[in-house]
Amino acid sequence: MELFRILQSQGIGTRRDCHELIRRRQVWVDAELVTDPERDFSPDGLRFSVADSAFEYRAHAYLVLHKPAGYECSRQPRDHPGVFSLLPDYLLRRGVQSVGRLDQDTTGLLLFSDDGRFIHDHTSPKKQIGKTYQVTCKHDYSAALIEQLLAGVQLHDEPLPLRARLCSALSERRLTLTIQEGKYHQVKRMIAAAGNRVEALHRSAIGAYALPDDLAPGAWKWLTESDLLALKSNSQFSSNH
Ligand code: URA
Numbered sequence: 001m002e003l004f005r006i007l008q009s010q011g012i013g014t015r016r017d018c019h020e021l022i023r024r025r026q027v028w029v030d031a032e033l034v035t036d037p038e039r040d041f042s043p044d045g046l047r048f049s050v051a052d053s054a055f056e057y058r059a060h061a062y063l064v065l066h067k068p069a070g071y072e073c074s075r076q077p078r079d080h081p082g083v084f085s086l087l088p089d090y091l092l093r094r095g096v097q098s099v100g101r102l103d104q105d106t107t108g109l110l111l112f113s114d115d116g117r118f119i120h121d122h123t124s125p126k127k128q129i130g131k132t133y134q135v136t137c138k139h140d141y142s143a144a145l146i147e148q149l150l151a152g153v154q155l156h157d158e159p160l161p162l163r164a165r166l167c168s169a170l171s172e173r174r175l176t177l178t179i180q181e182g183k184y185h186q187v188k189r190m191i192a193a194a195g196n197r198v199e200a201l202h203r204s205a206i207g208a209y210a211l212p213d214d215l216a217p218g219a220w221k222w223l224t225e226s227d228l229l230a231l232k233s234n235s236q237f238s239s240n241h
Contacts, residue, residue, distance in 0.1 A: 003029065003048075004037040006057060011094035012050055019055075026051050031055055055159050056176060062114040062228060067110040067203075068217035070240050073101035080104050086218055087112070100182050106134075108203035109211040111231075112220075122206070122231065123182065129207050130178040130234050138198035139185045145194050149177060153193040158183070162190060176204075208233040 003008075007018040021027055022037040029041060029048045031119035046057040065074075071083045083090060091112070099111035099122045113119055121127050137145075146169065152161030166178040181184055188198045202228065204211055215221060223231070 001032055001041065001043050002038045003027065003041055006041060006043050006048070007050065008048065008057055008093070010057060011092070013053075013089035013093070021050060026031070043223050053179075055090075058222075060116065060118070061091060061094055061113055061221050062113050062115065062223040063096070064211070064215070064223055064227070065110045065112060065220040066211060066215045066217050067102055067107055069107050072104050073098050073110070080138070083110065086222060090231065102203060103185065103188070103201070106201045106203065107217065109206060109209075111206065111223075128180045128234070129232070130180055130181055130205075131182060131203060132176060132178045132205040134202045135175045135177055135187060135191060137173045137175065137191060137196055138197035138226075140197050141169055141175055141196065145177070145196055147168070148194040149190060153190050155183075155186075155189050155193055163184065164190070175200075178205075182198050198226075207231045 003022055004015060004018040006130045007013070007021065008015055013021065014019055015108075019037045022035060025033060027034055027048060028048055029046065043057040043059075044197055048055055048057070065083060065086060067083055070080050071086070072078065072080045075082065075084060083098060087096065090152040094115045097114070097119060099113060099119050102108065102110055111122065117236050122129060144165050149164040152163035154161045162179070162181060162183070164177045165180055166176070166188055168176055170176055177187065177188070183189075187201055191198050207230060212221070
């Protein structure tokens with residue numbers, strides 16, 4: 001693939017911008033300065049740098065953001081800054097989308113990708129991928145609350161009761177809960193239907209992939225092959241987690 005096309009596919013700029021950058025001696029491939037925009041390279045595993053920023057070619061972008069509170073998951077946020085403002089321009093230019101949404105006040109694990117199939121697979125209720133949340137409740141939990149959530153609670157506009165796949169207490173007011181569906185305000189509505197109220201909500205895992213402890217709120221990182229495998233696995237359902 002020609003070098004300018006490789007750069008363009010990674011969100012570095014328009015076709016014209018990429019031509020210019022290469023001609024202006026701003027692009028190195030494997031530490032070699034390349035000035036011919038049409039020069040062919042095999043993109044797989046290609047490492048290049050533009051000005052002083054280093055890149056590795058990726059056919060698709062898969063990344064995780066630690067969403068802070070106070071950010072909307074919308075491209076056109078209304079009342080708060082958007083999560084997309086936390087990502088670099090080259091990711092926005094290659095068209096990454098958030099994989100589902102979290103409420104403005106929810107924190108934690110939010111995936112992004114430009115792979116339509118991946119986004120579909122991780123938002124489709126048919127795939128039954130568990131999403132695990134830590135919930136801080138307004139009132140102390142009771143054993144009955146957990147039983148209700150596990151048995152299923154009826155929400156107003158849902159035809160069938162929705163149940164937590166897993167639910168256990170962390171402390172008097174904190175629960176961990178895994179759901180499969182990802183409906184609008186699902187956790188908050190389930191807790192309200194069971195007679196309590198969510199004060200704070202944090203998503204800690206999707207499938208068997210947990211938000212990395214060292215990823216600070218507002219920071220993002222690329223997902224590795226093993227992260228992608230963990231995302232597809234629901235192995236935590238068979239443990240006591
Ligand atoms: N359930 C909610 O109520 N809010 C979220 O942000 C995610 C799940």
